[in-house]
Amino acid sequence: MRLPSAKSLFLAAMGAAALLIPGLAPAAEPKVLRFAFQGELKSADPYQINESFSLSVNGAVYEGLVRRGPDMKLQPCLATSWEVLNPLHWRFHLRKGVKFHEGQDFTADDVLFSAHRVLGAGSDLKGRIPADAEIVKVDDYTVDFLLKTPDPWLINEWESWGIFSKSWSEAHGATEATAMNATTPPYAGLHANGTGPFILVSHEPGVKTVWKRNPNWWDKPKTNIDEVVFTPIPNAATRVAALLSGEIDWMDPVPLNDQARVNANPGTEVLAGPEIRTIFLGMDQSRDELGHSSVKGKNPFKDVRVRKAFYEAIDEEAINKKVMRGQATPTALMIAPSLFALSKDFHRLPFDPAESKKLLAEAGYPDGFEVQMDCPNDRYVNDEQICQAVVGMLARVGVKVDLNAEPKSKFFAAISAAGGFDSSFYLLGWTPTTLESFNVFQYIMGCRDPKTNWGGNNVGDYCNPKVDALARSALQEPDEEKRDEIFAQAWRISLFDDVGYIPLHQQALAWGVSKSTHVIQRPDNYYVFAWVNKD
Amino acid sequence: MIAFLLRRLLASVGVLIAVGLIAFAMFRYVGDPVNQMVGIETSAQERAQLRHQLGLDQPAMVQAARFLMNAARFDFGVSYQFKQPVADLIAARMPATLELALVASILALAAGVPMGVYAALRRDSALAKLFQALSLIGISLPTFLIGVLLIYLFAVVLRWLPSFGRGDVVRIGSWWTTGLLTVSGLKSLIMPSITLALFQMTLIMRLVRAEMLEVLRSDYIRFARARGLSEHAVHFRHALKNTLIPVITVVGLQLGSIVAFSIITETVFAWPGMGQLFLQSIQNADVPIMAAYLLMIATLFVVINLIVDLIYVAVDPRLRVHLNRA
Numbered sequence: 090m091r092l093p094s095a096k097s098l099f100l101a102a103m104g105a106a107a108l109l110i111p112g113l114a115p116a117a118e119p120k121v122l123r124f125a126f127q128g129e130l131k132s133a134d135p136y137q138i139n140e141s142f143s144l145s146v147n148g149a150v151y152e153g154l155v156r157r158g159p160d161m162k163l164q165p166c167l168a169t170s171w172e173v174l175n176p177l178h179w180r181f182h183l184r185k186g187v188k189f190h191e192g193q194d195f196t197a198d199d200v201l202f203s204a205h206r207v208l209g210a211g212s213d214l215k216g217r218i219p220a221d222a223e224i225v226k227v228d229d230y231t232v233d234f235l236l237k238t239p240d241p242w243l244i245n246e247w248e249s250w251g252i253f254s255k256s257w258s259e260a261h262g263a264t265e266a267t268a269m270n271a272t273t274p275p276y277a278g279l280h281a282n283g284t285g286p287f288i289l290v291s292h293e294p295g296v297k298t299v300w301k302r303n304p305n306w307w308d309k310p311k312t313n314i315d316e317v318v319f320t321p322i323p324n325a326a327t328r329v330a331a332l333l334s335g336e337i338d339w340m341d342p343v344p345l346n347d348q349a350r351v352n353a354n355p356g357t358e359v360l361a362g363p364e365i366r367t368i369f370l371g372m373d374q375s376r377d378e379l380g381h382s383s384v385k386g387k388n389p390f391k392d393v394r395v396r397k398a399f400y401e402a403i404d405e406e407a408i409n410k411k412v413m414r415g416q417a418t419p420t421a422l423m424i425a426p427s428l429f430a431l432s433k434d435f436h437r438l439p440f441d442p443a444e445s446k447k448l449l450a451e452a453g454y455p456d457g458f459e460v461q462m463d464c465p466n467d468r469y470v471n472d473e474q475i476c477q478a479v480v481g482m483l484a485r486v487g488v489k490v491d492l493n494a495e496p497k498s499k500f501f502a503a504i505s506a507a508g509g510f511d512s513s514f515y516l517l518g519w520t521p522t523t524l525e526s527f528n529v530f531q532y533i534m535g536c537r538d539p540k541t542n543w544g545g546n547n548v549g550d551y552c553n554p555k556v557d558a559l560a561r562s563a564l565q566e567p568d569e570e571k572r573d574e575i576f577a578q579a580w581r582i583s584l585f586d587d588v589g590y591i592p593l594h595q596q597a598l599a600w601g602v603s604k605s606t607h608v609i610q611r612p613d614n615y616y617v618f619a620w621v622n623k624d
Numbered sequence: 625m626i627a628f629l630l631r632r633l634l635a636s637v638g639v640l641i642a643v644g645l646i647a648f649a650m651f652r653y654v655g656d657p658v659n660q661m662v663g664i665e666t667s668a669q670e671r672a673q674l675r676h677q678l679g680l681d682q683p684a685m686v687q688a689a690r691f692l693m694n695a696a697r698f699d700f701g702v703s704y705q706f707k708q709p710v711a712d713l714i715a716a717r718m719p720a721t722l723e724l725a726l727v728a729s730i731l732a733l734a735a736g737v738p739m740g741v742y743a744a745l746r747r748d749s750a751l752a753k754l755f756q757a758l759s760l761i762g763i764s765l766p767t768f769l770i771g772v773l774l775i776y777l778f779a780v781v782l783r784w785l786p787s788f789g790r791g792d793v794v795r796i797g798s799w800w801t802t803g804l805l806t807v808s809g810l811k812s813l814i815m816p817s818i819t820l821a822l823f824q825m826t827l828i829m830r831l832v833r834a835e836m837l838e839v840l841r842s843d844y845i846r847f848a849r850a851r852g853l854s855e856h857a858v859h860f861r862h863a864l865k866n867t868l869i870p871v872i873t874v875v876g877l878q879l880g881s882i883v884a885f886s887i888i889t890e891t892v893f894a895w896p897g898m899g900q901l902f903l904q905s906i907q908n909a910d911v912p913i914m915a916a917y918l919l920m921i922a923t924l925f926v927v928i929n930l931i932v933d934l935i936y937v938a939v940d941p942r943l944r945v946h947l948n949r950a
Contacts (some may be wrong), residue, residue: 125788129904131705139663213662215670267707274708294706294713295904296896297789322788322894323904326772330787331894334779467907498655498909505659506668507675522665532665542667 119315120623122606124616125328125340129295129321134277135251136212136266141520144249145615146319149300150190151251151283154181154200155244159609159620161427161524163244167195167252167284176239176567183230187307189254190281190288197226202255202264211266217250219243239564241572245523257282286310286619287317295321300618313622329601332357338606338623341616343599345414345471351601360600363418365425365612366520368469370403370479370591372396373513375537375550381461381491381513389458390513390549396588397438398448402486403479404440405593412474416597422580423519423533423592424526427612430570431577437592438585445486457487463515464492465500470596476516490514504548506539512548518596519546520613526576530560533590534583551589556582632933636926643922644695647915648688657704657909678704691915700916705905710912714898714920719801720790721890721897725882727817732824733875737868739825740832744840745859755829762826767885771819771892778815786812788894816893820886824878831874835867876932880925 131138135147154168168181187195204224207214218224223235234243258264258277267275281289284307287300298319302310322328322340329347331337333354343351348359372390373379379388389395405419418426419437426432449457464476473494480490495503504512521528535544536552543557544550559579563572583589598614605624609617658671658680675681679690694701700710739759743752779787791808793801803809839845840863848858887899894900898917905913 132707137707138661139665213666216665274702274712278707293716293896294703294708295901296716320789320894323900324892324894327775327788327892327894330772330775330780334783334787336779336786336788496655496907498657498660498907499653500655501659501664502656505656505671507656507658507671519664539668542665542669545667546664 120313122314122317122339122618122621122623123337124317124319124618125322125331125337126319126616127321127323127325127328127342130292130298130319131294132267132275132278133281133289133292133298134263134266134275135249136207136214137278139213139216139522141522141614142616145617146298147281148249148251148285148615149287149317149618150281150285150289151253152285153247153250153252154183156248157611157615159611161611161613163248166248167200171244176241176565177236179234179236179243180227181232181234183232184307185230187284188305189257189284190303191254191257193254193256193282195252195254195284196229197232198229199252199255200224200232201226202258203250203252206253206258206264206266207250209265213266214250217246241564241567242523242525242527245525251283251285253277254282286312290316310619311622312619314618317618332601332603335603338603339608339621340601341599341614342470343601345416345599348414348416348599356605357601357603360598360602360608360610361416362598362610363425363427363595363612364520364598364614365428365524366469366518366596366614367420367423367425368417368472368475368516368518368593368596369423370399370593371512371515371517371549371551372399372591373510373549374552374589375510376513379460379513380511383459383489389452389454392452393586393588394448394452395454396591398445398452398486399483399488400438400588400591401441401445401448402488403482403591403593405437406440407482408475408478409594412471412478413594413597416599417470417594418597419594420592422584423529423590424521424580425595425612428521428524429526429576430573434577435580435584438588442482442486449486449488454487457489459489459491460514461491461493461512463500463504463512464494465497465516466494468497468500469516469518470599472516475593479516506545510548510550515548516593517546517548524613526573526580527560527563530556530576530579534579535560549590551583551587553583553587553589556587556589628937629934632930636930639926640919640922641692644692644915644919645688647918648691651909651911651914652684654906654911654914655909657911660908660910661704695915695919701912703905703913704910705908706910710916713901713913714916715799716801717896717898717901719799720803720895721883721886721899723803724813724816724820724886724889724895724897725879727813728820728824728882728886729875729879731817731821732828735821736825736828737832737871740829741836741859741864741867743829743833744836747837759826759829762822765822767819767823767888768892770822771815771889774815774819775892785815790896816889816895819892820882820889823885824875824882827878828871828875831871832867835870836863839863839866873932877928880921880928883924884921 126142128142130146131143135144135151152166154166155163156166158164167184169184171179171181173179183197189195201224204218207217208220219236221237225233227233261276263277267278279292286303286306288303290299290301292298300317302315322331325344328340332340335356343359351357351359374390376388378386409415409417409419421435421437422432462476464473466473476492476494480492483490502508504510504515519533531543532546535547535557537544537547537550556579559575563575566572566575598610600610602608607622609620658674703710703713706713739755743755746752775787778785789812790803791812792806793803793809794805795801803813845858845863848862886897887903890897890899891903901913902917
């Protein structure tokens with residue numbers, strides 16, 4: 090048997106002594122933020138997937154030219170200022186003296202490189218910059234963006250366009266976000282080098298990710314967190330238990346059923362607030378014969394009276410009260426009130442089953458008809474239950490709805506362009522990532538055009554060229570108030586004259602936090618570690 | 625003997641090909657993987673391009689053939705969601721699952737055998753009846769519920785044990801990680817391993833009890849008693865030894881299912897093992913991980929069965945004679 094060496098004995102004794110004598114232990118324990126989410130972080134490379142969880146968490150490492158504050162207002166970040174010389178010419182002045190985590194200096198070359206990377210193969214954030222834009226380095230700290238068409242919202246999504254270091258990416262063969270046919274594992278998927286407030290320490294996909302505070306960050310830190318540990322906990326009951334038992338400080342989401350328990354527990358609370366995502370119902374207005382239904386030879390949803398009858402048959406107040414436990418915010422629009430200044434001028438059509446029945450009879454369906462409703466069951470807050478409520482409400486006006494609730498992987502496969510937009514009646518949610526109305530008109534309200542992706546998520550193909558023309562005219566309008574007027578007109582036509590969609594509500598965010606952890610909740614459900622403080 | 629081995633091996637390959645084909649057929653119903661790989665604003669062209677890169681636009685037969693060819697070379701490609709090689713992802717998760725399965729098996733044996741023996745020897749005692757009742761609960765309560773109940777009691781109310789994860793792990797060699805060497809790792813192991821072991825334990829207990837009762841009725845036990853051997857020697861030297869032969873077979877076979885059924889336990893406890901990886905990959909339609917996992921589990925079962933068959937032949941002379949004649 091080998092005896093332990095003198096050195097290891099000495100070290101063991103020292104260790105024991107350190108445990109016994111409190112004075113020898115370091116004075117301040119590092120503050121560790123333990124964070125859990127229902128899904129996993131797919132990659133440390135933010136260009137990999139355009140999904141808010143991945144973008145916000147990776148945003149602790151990679152910063153954009155601009156960022157958003159707790160009030161969602163744009164702030165300077167890696168750009169100290171910018172000016173719109175004319176609608177096609179934007180100039181950005183870059184921050185001097187910023188260093189990447191591994192020591193590289195931040196310059197205009199990194200911006201040019203990151204623009205190239207975000208538009209390149211494998212990137213899912215191609216929409217951040219118009220593909221035909223020309224990006225010019227004026228000097229080391231000035232960059233010009235020359236556009237072909239005006240885009241008043243060019244920088245709206247740039248918070249999540251994180252800037253990569255050119256030399257680091259080239260040194261590690263990470264000049265492209267990974268394409269699926271890559272043969273070597275992507276370096277940037279497991280390693281990161283940004284300019285942000287936190288440095289990636291380790292990323293075990295689907296298991297655990299650790300960051301530590303960047304001591305050399307250019308900005309004054311608003312956090313006292315030294316280390317962040319993220320663990321995915323897919324099971325809701327376990328996630329709640331971990332919060333109640335104090336093993337984690339912050340988690341998302343808290344299921345509606347468990348909110349009372351989290352609030353009743355002395356050390357924890359639910360941080361709720363309206364999310365900017367709108368939940369709505371869509372109807373197929375494109376096919377000449379409605380699929381998945383009892384109607385033959387025609388499509389009732391092409392008749393505005395039927396769409397209006399569906400709208401008026403739905404008691405959104407009851408859905409909010411019973412299904413959403415009062416946590417949702419019923420809405421008349423397809424854009425969150427916080428993102429549209431004129432939203433208070435709009436009110437939902439009244440809940441009126443008698444009128445609804447009358448409209449159905451006028452349209453030639455006095456006895457209603459039968460139609461299938463497609464609904465995800467693991468995507469939005471209580472999505473399947475909302476659909477069940479809708480089924481019950483429509484039954485009262487004589488419409489028999491067969492509910493087809495599926496996991497999101499199957500649901501989105503069927504209703505997407507690849508699935509042939511195969512749905513007659515469906516529930517969907519939408520967050521305008523640019524945080525303004527145009528995005529909704531472009532993807533949800535616009536007449537489908539497969540060439541330009543205009544109306545790319547308009548499953549039912551609601552189409553009114555007048556609405557499209559209005560939305561496009563807003564692009565040319567530099568004045569924000571006048572733009573809002575244009576959008577108000579477009580909303581009036583599309584949602585009230587045409588009833589192209591049935592908006593339901595803004596679902597509520599529900600973060601579970603320990604009372605000793607102070608976080609700031611943004612309505613776009615961004616998790617900003619740099620704003621967290623622990624007692 | 626060699627002919628027997630070859631026959632069994634051929635049959636095993638047949639089983640694996642069948643599993644591969646069934647798995648491939650199933651993947652067509654989990655949804656569109658491309659949807660899980662990109663954001664909702666990604667255009668139809670880009671999605672089509674991605675689909676083409678993945679070969680998902682080819683005819684089903686071509687895809688099936690390619691899938692089987694790659695699987696035969698243990699090449700499962702790159703995970704759709706993590707963009708990392710599937711082999712690396714599974715290897716990183718394997719130690720967690722194997723440790724959990726091993727501890728659960730030991731636990732099931734260590735508790736199940738004595739309980740079974742006791743229930744057979746003291747058939748009418750109150751404790752034996754309690755064991756019987758408990759085993760009924762263990763067999764009928766779903767793993768999911770047991771896990772959540774344990775978490776609620778020991779993590780939330782009593783705060784003795786962690787509710788999720790594996791605690792701190794120590795790296796051994798290039799890829800093995802173990803939670804057996806740290807306090808937090810051991811504490812984290814307690815609830816998941818009990819949850820996973822419970823079903824096996826009740827199974828073993830009931831099996832041992834039934835076998836033991838059977839053996840106790842046999843002639844040689846009566847003769848042993850007639851020879852005046854002590855009760856202790858009769859029960860433990862003669863009866864128990866003969867009872868354990870079928871028990872060991874079953875336990876061996878169950879080892880495969882412990883690994884396979886750890887999916888639920890791992891998900892409840894956010895245990896970072898292969899089962900959790902598999903379940904998440906179903907939700908994300910991550911076909912490469914699903915394929916690799918299913919074939920790995922199938923291989924595990926096939927290998928265990930093969931070993932059991934070979935041991936039978938080695939142990940039981942009657943089978944050998946039969947084989948030689950054939």
